[in-house]
Amino acid sequence: MKKVVLAYSGGLDTSCIVRWLKEQGYQVICFVADLGQGLGRGEDLAAIEERALAAGAAKVYIKDLQEEFIKDFILPALKANAIYEGKYLLATALGRPLIAKHLVQIAHKEKADLIAHGCTGKGNDQVRFEVTAAILDPKLEVLAPVREWEFKSREEEIEYARMFNIPVDVTKKKPYSIDRNIWGVSIEAGILEDLEQEPPEDAYLITKSPTYLSGYPKYIEVYFEKGVPRRLDGKAHKLKNLISELNEIGGLHGVGRSDLVENRLVGIKSREIYEAPGATILYTAHKELESLVLDRECAHFKELVALKYSELVYNGLWYSPLKKALDAFVNSTQGHVSGSVRMKLFKGNCIAVGRKSKHSLYKKELSTYGKEDKFDQKLAEGFIKIWAMPYKK
Numbered sequence: 001m002k003k004v005v006l007a008y009s010g011g012l013d014t015s016c017i018v019r020w021l022k023e024q025g026y027q028v029i030c031f032v033a034d035l036g037q038g039l040g041r042g043e044d045l046a047a048i049e050e051r052a053l054a055a056g057a058a059k060v061y062i063k064d065l066q067e068e069f070i071k072d073f074i075l076p077a078l079k080a081n082a083i084y085e086g087k088y089l090l091a092t093a094l095g096r097p098l099i100a101k102h103l104v105q106i107a108h109k110e111k112a113d114l115i116a117h118g119c120t121g122k123g124n125d126q127v128r129f130e131v132t133a134a135i136l137d138p139k140l141e142v143l144a145p146v147r148e149w150e151f152k153s154r155e156e157e158i159e160y161a162r163m164f165n166i167p168v169d170v171t172k173k174k175p176y177s178i179d180r181n182i183w184g185v186s187i188e189a190g191i192l193e194d195l196e197q198e199p200p201e202d203a204y205l206i207t208k209s210p211t212y213l214s215g216y217p218k219y220i221e222v223y224f225e226k227g228v229p230r231r232l233d234g235k236a237h238k239l240k241n242l243i244s245e246l247n248e249i250g251g252l253h254g255v256g257r258s259d260l261v262e263n264r265l266v267g268i269k270s271r272e273i274y275e276a277p278g279a280t281i282l283y284t285a286h287k288e289l290e291s292l293v294l295d296r297e298c299a300h301f302k303e304l305v306a307l308k309y310s311e312l313v314y315n316g317l318w319y320s321p322l323k324k325a326l327d328a329f330v331n332s333t334q335g336h337v338s339g340s341v342r343m344k345l346f347k348g349n350c351i352a353v354g355r356k357s358k359h360s361l362y363k364k365e366l367s368t369y370g371k372e373d374k375f376d377q378k379l380a381e382g383f384i385k386i387w388a389m390p391y392k393k
């Protein structure tokens with residue numbers, strides 16, 4: 001009997017996959033990765049494990065990967081200011097290589113021949129899983145049942161689950177496809193496929209609608225040390241708590257929503273909406289601090305790097321040589337990214353309104369229009385003449 005390790009979420013698709021693989025003659029080991037999607041909050045872990053076993057799993061691994069997710073995936077992306085197509089903070093995309101890494105590890109431990117996932121054949125996630133697996137263990141085979149099985153609709157899957165007594169909860173399913181972790185929520189399908197429609201309020205999970213918020217802004221202060229957020233309003237926090245807290249506060253003020261028609265790697269344009277309150281606050285604050293402490297050349301070059309970095313993450317190339325090289329560049333720029341940024345959260349906006357750092361390159365005596373001015377304006381004349389020289393006919 002061949003052994004396969006499946007990335008299991010507890011939902012309808014992956015529950016059917018367990019059974020389907022078993023029917024194909026595989027021994028199925030389920031792996032549930034906790035990236036802060038709300039396991040143990042909305043749904044208890046015991047129920048997920050039970051469901052996997054009821055579906056036919058021989059064994060279930062459940063791992064809380066939140067710390068690793070934050071340290072090794074979120075922080076590098078935050079330091080790089082990686083944002084895809086100007087709007088997507090990459091929560092889903094960052095999670096996939098981590099899940100794949102653990103799938104491969106468990107496969108080794110269990111001496112399994114294959115790994116499997118529940119992604120469709122049209123998305124980015126299949127690419128991220130499989131490219132990661134190919135890099136980490138080129139010999140490991142990958143199965144993607146959704147790309148090949150016979151089910152054409154959700155109803156057929158529900159029927160299949162009933163037939164095998166798999167206890168799936170089909171009532172609470174929203175008409176959207178949702179992926180969630182501590183760095184954000186990705187929501188697609190259903191009415192969102194109509195590009196002309198504003199997303200309905202019920203599509204959002206963790207942010208309040210800016211439309212109905214009351215008139216008071218909320219001020220917060222985030223302190224960074226070498227590019228890493230450490231304190232909120234002067235109080236030291238573990239990163240996980242800091243991000244959760246910011247998700248909470250930001251969500252209350254409608255911060256971090258975006259609506260994007262994006263370019264998938266497989267060539268499809270698709271519309272997805274995102275919620276990333278904590279990520280948005282941290283990203284904005286981090287960028288603000290960089291404008292204070294990085295010299296112009298570094299800051300401008302880093303924007304190019306951010307663009308490339310986001311493409312690599314989006315396209316599943318987390319473990320690529322270029323991504324590693326870009327990390328080295330990004331890290332070399334973070335030594336002075338320490339200081340505080342005061343943020344104003346107001347009706348869906350997140351605005352940096354104050355900043356300070358002991359590494360600040362801002363010199364008031366140079367920029368001031370007041371009488372403390374130390375800038376020798378006479379020098380400007382020669383500077384401009386030389387600067388303009390090549391352009392003179």
Ligand code: ARG
Nearest residue numbers: 092124177178179186187188
């Ligand atoms: N479009 C996002 C990405 O490619 C999220 C994909 C998963 N989204 C979902 N709603 N299940 O990274």
